[in-house]
Amino acid sequence: QVQLEQSGAEMKQPGSSVRVSCQVPGGSFGTFAITWMRRAPGQGPEWIGRIIPIVDTSKYSRNFQGRVTITADKSTATAYLDLTDLQFDDTATYFCGRDTAYKVAFWGQGSLVTVAS
Amino acid sequence: YVVTQAPSVSVAPGQTARITCGGNTLSDRGVHWYLQKPGRAPVLVLFDDSDRPSGIPERFSGSRSGNTATLTINRVEAGDEGDYFCQVWDDDNEYPVFGGGTELTVL
Numbered sequence A: 001q002v003q004l005e006q007s008g009a010e011m012k013q014p015g016s017s018v019r020v021s022c023q024v025p026g027g028s029f030g031t032f033a034i035t036w037m038r039r040a041p042g043q044g045p046e047w048i049g050r051i052i053p054i055v056d057t058s059k060y061s062r063n064f065q066g067r068v069t070i071t072a073d074k075s076t077a078t079a080y081l082d083l084t085d086l087q088f089d090d091t092a093t094y095f096c097g098r099d100t101a102y103k104v105a106f107w108g109q110g111s112l113v114t115v116a117s
Numbered sequence B: 001y002v003v004t005q006a007p008s009v010s011v012a013p014g015q016t017a018r019i020t021c022g023g024n025t026l027s028d029r030g031v032h033w034y035l036q037k038p039g040r041a042p043v044l045v046l047f048d049d050s051d052r053p054s055g056i057p058e059r060f061s062g063s064r065s066g067n068t069a070t071l072t073i074n075r076v077e078a079g080d081e082g083d084y085f086c087q088v089w090d091d092d093n094e095y096p097v098f099g100g101g102t103e104l105t106v107l
Helices: none
Strands: A010-012 A016-021 A033-039 A046-052 A057-060 A066-074 A077-082 A092-100 A103-108 A110-113 B008-011 B018-023 B032-036 B041-045 B060-066 B068-073 B083-092 B095-098 B101-106
Touching: A010 A016, A016 A033, A016 A092, A016 A110, A033 A066, A033 A077, A033 B060, A033 B095, A046 A066, A046 A077, A046 A092, A046 B095, A077 A092, A103 B032, A103 B041, A103 B083, A103 B095, B008 B018, B018 B083, B041 B060, B068 B083
Parallel strands: A010 A110, B008 B101
Antiparallel strands: A016 A077, A033 A046, A033 A092, A046 A057, A066 A077, A092 A103, A092 A110, B018 B068, B032 B041, B032 B083, B060 B068, B083 B095, B083 B101
């Protein structure tokens, strides 16, 4: 089992930004992609974007284009999701996952982001 | 790619649950299934249409016919409750596409 460790819950105001981190211990970072998705209350999973750390390339969902940046720090085996201009409907639990062979074999425990004034 | 799932399925304990995932075109990269319980991370329960990861009971099986994939759970137990969502791969854009999830309730 690969355990992905995510950062803790965040409370943010509308218009602000949030950074969620995802650490992958065990030395295998870089041999797979990291995908990010979120689940808002009562909603289905929504893919946000992914990064391939070994080549440092990212792809994003059109739904988040312009507001999202995904990066990876190979030295600490950590991926980051930055989301700007937060709105109330960005309230969700954000998950990172180890994305390999066209599926996500392991997920992080989730990071709750609440947008409230 | 668009993948569609029924929002909910209910079955009695010991019966068989079938959860479907339909798409305009299901990719050649396989259909994968996840179970997510409230407040928990998703868990991969089937991959490549019908393969089970280590630790997933044999009661879980999968199949695909045309543009519809089916997750079948035999002898359903209370612990099988949760949200099951499917995932395919968009080859053109190189990213995963998720179904909306089907909430399984064990009566």
